[in-house]
Amino acid sequence: MHKTVGFIGCGNMGKAILRGILDSGWVSASKVMVSTSREETLEEIRVLYQTEVTRDNRKVAAHSDYLFLAVKPHLYETVLNQVKDEIREGTILIGMAAGVTLQKMETYLGKEAKMVKIMPNTPVAVKEGLIAMTASAQLDEVEKENVIAMLSTIGKVSLIEEKDMDVITGISGSSPAYVYMFIEAMADAAVKNGLPRKVAYEISAQAVLGAAKMVLETGLHPGMLKDMVTSPGGTTIEAVSVLEEKGLRHAVLSAVDACIDKSREMSK
Ligand SMILES: NC(=O)C1=CN([C@@H]2O[C@H](COP(=O)(O)OP(=O)(O)OC[C@H]3O[C@@H](n4cnc5c(N)ncnc54)[C@H](OP(=O)(O)O)[C@@H]3O)[C@@H](O)[C@H]2O)C=CC1
Numbered sequence: 001m002h003k004t005v006g007f008i009g010c011g012n013m014g015k016a017i018l019r020g021i022l023d024s025g026w027v028s029a030s031k032v033m034v035s036t037s038r039e040e041t042l043e044e045i046r047v048l049y050q051t052e053v054t055r056d057n058r059k060v061a062a063h064s065d066y067l068f069l070a071v072k073p074h075l076y077e078t079v080l081n082q083v084k085d086e087i088r089e090g091t092i093l094i095g096m097a098a099g100v101t102l103q104k105m106e107t108y109l110g111k112e113a114k115m116v117k118i119m120p121n122t123p124v125a126v127k128e129g130l131i132a133m134t135a136s137a138q139l140d141e142v143e144k145e146n147v148i149a150m151l152s153t154i155g156k157v158s159l160i161e162e163k164d165m166d167v168i169t170g171i172s173g174s175s176p177a178y179v180y181m182f183i184e185a186m187a188d189a190a191v192k193n194g195l196p197r198k199v200a201y202e203i204s205a206q207a208v209l210g211a212a213k214m215v216l217e218t219g220l221h222p223g224m225l226k227d228m229v230t231s232p233g234g235t236t237i238e239a240v241s242v243l244e245e246k247g248l249r250h251a252v253l254s255a256v257d258a259c260i261d262k263s264r265e266m267s268k
Pocket residue numbers: 008009010011012013014035036037038039041042057069070071072073075079096097098119120121122173174
């Protein structure tokens with residue numbers, strides 16, 4: 001299948017998806033067209049990915065079987081209004097903006113269309129993403145399967161009800177940021193104790209990757225996995241004790257809750 005893919009907007013998230021689907025071989029650069037607002041971004045994308053680039057969003061819409069809308073949420077209305085006449089009957093629109101529901105996308109477009117709402121995270125760039133997805137009724141099963149097949153090349157696809165999108169934003173779309181803060185803080189402690197920074201980042205990140213893999217692959221409760229590290233009278237319990245005293249669990253719970261609240265507010 002020689003599918004064509006378009007990106008309207010290609011910043012942090014757009015580039016992560018673009019890099020992922022090109023690296024996976026799902027699509028070749030010659031079939032991809034990208035538009036952004038600034039010439040410098042277009043030049044950067046042309047050099048990095050060898051895709052066709054343009055400042056004309058309508059050209060990208062007319063080109064695409066799969067059209068990713070990777071602009072900020074407040075631009076969805078303008079952009080969809082701009083491209084509504086270029087979208088072909090078979091085009092599948094893929095929205096990813098926090099707070100922009102399928103219903104809002106349809107209202108901005110002014111007509112029914114084949115639409116998918118996803119909540120990806122930036123690890124799609126290294127094919128370890130999580131992509132929550134919900135599709136409009138206009139997609140048939142084959143079309144839905146095709147979108148899932150494309151997204152599966154860059155991470156795990158989780159089919160969800162749209163009402164759960166805000167919660168998933170809290171624990172997936174936004175969560176890499178919290179994990180990076182955790183890795184950075186661990187590395188800072190190592191640097192404080194004399195380890196070179198580069199080594200500190202590598203070791204901290206690998207520890208997080210390995211611990212996440214243990215949760216997924218053993219199926220054991222995270223508390224049990226924690227207990228397996230925590231020797232009586234040993235080193236780990238000293239750290240665990242400080243983390244409890246400083247309120248790590250409550251800090252994380254409250255932070256994710258605030259993120260979900262914000263996403264819900266934006267979705268109204
Ligand atoms: N970042 C993330 O981790 C995640 C982001 N999202 C969603 O993805 C979307 C994009 O976010 P993110 O990538 O972080 O944002 P960025 O600001 O990094 O990228 C936005 C892109 O939109 C382009 N742009 C701005 N105005 C226009 C326009 N009028 N027409 C075409 N392109 C335009 C920008 O171009 P230029 O660079 O030239 O200014 C830029 O390439 C958001 O809706 C966000 O909610 C969802 C999940 C995770």
